[in-house]
Amino acid sequence: MAARFHTGRLIVYGLAGLIGLLLLFAPFLFPDVRAQEVAARICIFIVLVASYDLLIGYTGIVSFAHTMFFGLGAYGTAIALKTMGPGWDAILLGGAAGVLSALVLAVLIGLLSLRVKAIFFAMVTLAAASVALVLASQLSDFTGGEDGMTYEAPKLFSAATKLLTDDEGKTLRIFGVAMNGKILAYYFVFLSSLALFLLMLRITVSPLGSVLQAIRENEMRAEAIGYRVVAYRTGIFCTAAVAAALAGVLRAVWLKYVGPDVALSFAIMIDILLMTVIGGMGTMVGAILGVVVMSLAQFYLKDLMEIGAEATAALPIVPHLLNPDRWLLWLGLIFILLVYFFPAGIAGTLMKKDGGR
Amino acid sequence: MIPLLSRINVNILPVILAVIAFALIGSASSWVTLTVAGLAMGMMIFLMASGLSLIFGLMDVLNFGHSAFVSFGAFIAASALAALGAWVTGDSVFLNAAALTAAVGAAVAFGAVAGWFFERVIVKPVYKDHLRQILITMGALVISEQLILMIWGGVPISVPRPAFLTGSIVIGGVAIEVYRIFAFLLGLAVYIALYLVLNRTRIGLLIRAGVENREMVEALGFRIDRLFIAVFMAGSALAAMGGAMWAGYQGLITPMIGSEMMILVFIVVIIGGLGSIEGSLLGAILVGLTANYVAFLAPKLSLATNMMLMMAILLWRPYGLRPAVKG
Numbered sequence: 001m002a003a004r005f006h007t008g009r010l011i012v013y014g015l016a017g018l019i020g021l022l023l024l025f026a027p028f029l030f031p032d033v034r035a036q037e038v039a040a041r042i043c044i045f046i047v048l049v050a051s052y053d054l055l056i057g058y059t060g061i062v063s064f065a066h067t068m069f070f071g072l073g074a075y076g077t078a079i080a081l082k083t084m085g086p087g088w089d090a091i092l093l094g095g096a097a098g099v100l101s102a103l104v105l106a107v108l109i110g111l112l113s114l115r116v117k118a119i120f121f122a123m124v125t126l127a128a129a130s131v132a133l134v135l136a137s138q139l140s141d142f143t144g145g146e147d148g149m150t151y152e153a154p155k156l157f158s159a160a161t162k163l164l165t166d167d168e169g170k171t172l173r174i175f176g177v178a179m180n181g182k183i184l185a186y187y188f189v190f191l192s193s194l195a196l197f198l199l200m201l202r203i204t205v206s207p208l209g210s211v212l213q214a215i216r217e218n219e220m221r222a223e224a225i226g227y228r229v230v231a232y233r234t235g236i237f238c239t240a241a242v243a244a245a246l247a248g249v250l251r252a253v254w255l256k257y258v259g260p261d262v263a264l265s266f267a268i269m270i271d272i273l274l275m276t277v278i279g280g281m282g283t284m285v286g287a288i289l290g291v292v293v294m295s296l297a298q299f300y301l302k303d304l305m306e307i308g309a310e311a312t313a314a315l316p317i318v319p320h321l322l323n324p325d326r327w328l329l330w331l332g333l334i335f336i337l338l339v340y341f342f343p344a345g346i347a348g349t350l351m352k353k354d355g356g357r
Numbered sequence: 358m359i360p361l362l363s364r365i366n367v368n369i370l371p372v373i374l375a376v377i378a379f380a381l382i383g384s385a386s387s388w389v390t391l392t393v394a395g396l397a398m399g400m401m402i403f404l405m406a407s408g409l410s411l412i413f414g415l416m417d418v419l420n421f422g423h424s425a426f427v428s429f430g431a432f433i434a435a436s437a438l439a440a441l442g443a444w445v446t447g448d449s450v451f452l453n454a455a456a457l458t459a460a461v462g463a464a465v466a467f468g469a470v471a472g473w474f475f476e477r478v479i480v481k482p483v484y485k486d487h488l489r490q491i492l493i494t495m496g497a498l499v500i501s502e503q504l505i506l507m508i509w510g511g512v513p514i515s516v517p518r519p520a521f522l523t524g525s526i527v528i529g530g531v532a533i534e535v536y537r538i539f540a541f542l543l544g545l546a547v548y549i550a551l552y553l554v555l556n557r558t559r560i561g562l563l564i565r566a567g568v569e570n571r572e573m574v575e576a577l578g579f580r581i582d583r584l585f586i587a588v589f590m591a592g593s594a595l596a597a598m599g600g601a602m603w604a605g606y607q608g609l610i611t612p613m614i615g616s617e618m619m620i621l622v623f624i625v626v627i628i629g630g631l632g633s634i635e636g637s638l639l640g641a642i643l644v645g646l647t648a649n650y651v652a653f654l655a656p657k658l659s660l661a662t663n664m665m666l667m668m669a670i671l672l673w674r675p676y677g678l679r680p681a682v683k684g
Contacts, residue, residue, distance in 0.1 A: 056488070060488060062487075062488060062491050062492075108668075112668060112671050112672060113671060119413075119419045119487055119491070120627065120631075122419070122421075122491055123419070123623045123626070123627055124623075124627065124667070124671075126421075126619075126620070126623060127620050127623050127624055127627075127664060127667065128664065130616075130620040130660075131620070131660050131661050131664045134660050134661075135657075135660075135661060138657045139657070266616070270495075270499060273492065273495065277492060320507050321507070323507075325506075326503055326506070326507055328499055328502075328503050329499075329500055329503035329504070329507070331499070332496045332497070332499035332500040332503065333496075333500060335492075335496040335499070336479070336493055336496040336497065336500075339483075339489050339492045339493050339496065340482060340483075340493070343489060
């Protein structure tokens with residue numbers, strides 16, 4: 001009986017469930033604007049990281065082009081919203097164009113380079129992502145260049161829209177939270193993210209998910225059993241690309257701004273990598289934990305370093321090391337130590353403890 | 358007969374490229390300038406790419422942190438040149454050369470030492486595990502970039518160029534920058550040295566044998582891991598040298614210099630085929646020429662064209678033009 005009771009598993013799923021509940025009620029629990037931004041960012045990144053986990057964790061493909069797909073979705077939507085004006089048709093058309101171009105690129109890259117070594121693939125995707133980044137800043141007529149572009153989202157999502165009104169015609173407040181378009185926008189992001197996450201979770205527990213893990217564990221054997229490894233790899237690469245592009249669409253609709261630093265930069269790729277590894281590769285719930293831990297760390301680590309830098313201001317090198325701008329240095333260090341000592345991440349380490357027996 | 362034919366085909370690719378570019382550009386003097394610039398750029402990229410390629414070929418390690426050595430080399434050379442002030446700008450060719458040697462030497466020495474540290478601390482624990490290798494070298498790259506930001510700050514730094522390498526010489530009505538000629542000759546010298554070491558010495562024989570079949574060399578009683586440290590250090594030193602040369606060529610460097618060059622280096626390594634310096638040279642010259650021709654013809658498409666070149670070559674030869682490692 002004790003053997004059937006997986007404490008670690010329980011903790012992991014309990015935490016993930018708790019985070020889900022917190023996100024569900026986020027607008028009521030944390031009513032200030034900044035917290036809402038963080039909550040929406042967490043939702044979108046969970047989708048992004050989960051889709052990346054499909055590649056790196058489940059199939060063992062290392063891609064550095066994930067932000068490129070994310071950016072394609074975001075830029076597609078943004079360009080359409082800017083040129084066609086705020087409307088659902090723009091989101092639909094721009095989003096579809098973004099997702100479709102992500103799909104086409106994924107098929108091209110996949111068929112070209114998934115046949116050869118994994119390491120080749122990592123290099124090709126890194127090169128492709130860099131080209132995308134350079135193009136986005138050079139073709140400034142379309143993309144707004146380095147500055148990015150701001151635009152209007154559909155009116156329904158604006159804070160001025162009264163969703164529910166009280167007797168006097170003012171915006172109704174429930175538990176002190178105004179029922180305006182902003183809330184609707186948050187739930188649009190939340191529910192879409194939830195649906196996408198559940199869909200990806202479904203993939204991992206399907207027979208397809210088992211084949212992918214078989215390819216990760218032993219490619220030759222999977223091929224010998226009769227699975228067409230290249231087809232499966234390309235398929236999952238495209239699926240992940242589409243999911244990332246959809247996350248990009250959500251990001252563009254929520255933020256009403258798209259630029260290289262929020263949708264395309266290499267820093268985001270590093271974030272995704274860190275989140276995936278910290279949460280635990282090859283576990284979908286790990287995505288949830290990783291994103292939340294990283295987002296909180298980004299938030300608080302900087303504050304902590306600020307305090308540390310002030311406290312050690314008299315010493316020679318230390319304050320430079322603790323300068324809040326150098327927080328990536330410490331994250332990089334933590335990342336390397338994690339890969340050395342806990343390659344399974346939070347979720348993987350917790351679940352392995354007693355789940356393996 | 359057929360393999361011979363295809364080998365010849367591969368090696369004349371740069372010539373074909375140059376001829377096509379000549380037809381498109383039309384003006385002979387611009388074409389000569391661009392070709393020289395492309396060759397010089399190609400040679401500098403070759404310095405950065407050859408080490409990466411050899412390291413991969415011998416030990417199956419792909420170092421994503423390779424660009425950190427390029428950046429460090431560039432910044433160390435820039436600092437050294439700035440510190441030597443009067444030597445660099447003075448009239449004496451001898452002092453100029455001494456300053457240049459000191460700067461490039463400092464970069465190379467740092468590259469070798471940092472390469473040793475990198476191999477021992479970062480890469481050694483994760484041999485034979487590609488996934489963790491990629492992740493860890495990526496983490497190391499992030500840390501190195503932050504260290505550069507910490508030491509030199511985020512503002513662009515100007516690099517003084519030794520006086521005897523400034524200006525240009527005129528040959529047949531075409532002005533050619535001296536620095537480009539120098540970069541080309543230095544790259545060529547390094548290539549010849551590498552070629553001789555690899556093909557004419559015992560160590561080179563062991564390295565080539567290790568690339569071909571590592572376990573066999575080990576079974577014959579050679580300590581290939583020691584050999585590998587040497588190759589890793591040499592590769593890192595070459596990257597630092599490439600970075601130093603590129604810094605002098607650009608004249609203004611930012612902490613992004615390494616990652617910007619790394620895209621081209623990856624493209625070169627993929628085009629050329631992993632593990633061979635001949636492939637790296639061929640790929641580097643192709644990429645350097647393409648970058649300069651396209652930058653003249655359609656400035657915004659320069660990088661994208663190189664990307665397409667890589668895609669096309671991958672379609673044609675999935676393992677690159679002249680790979681030393683199969684599969």
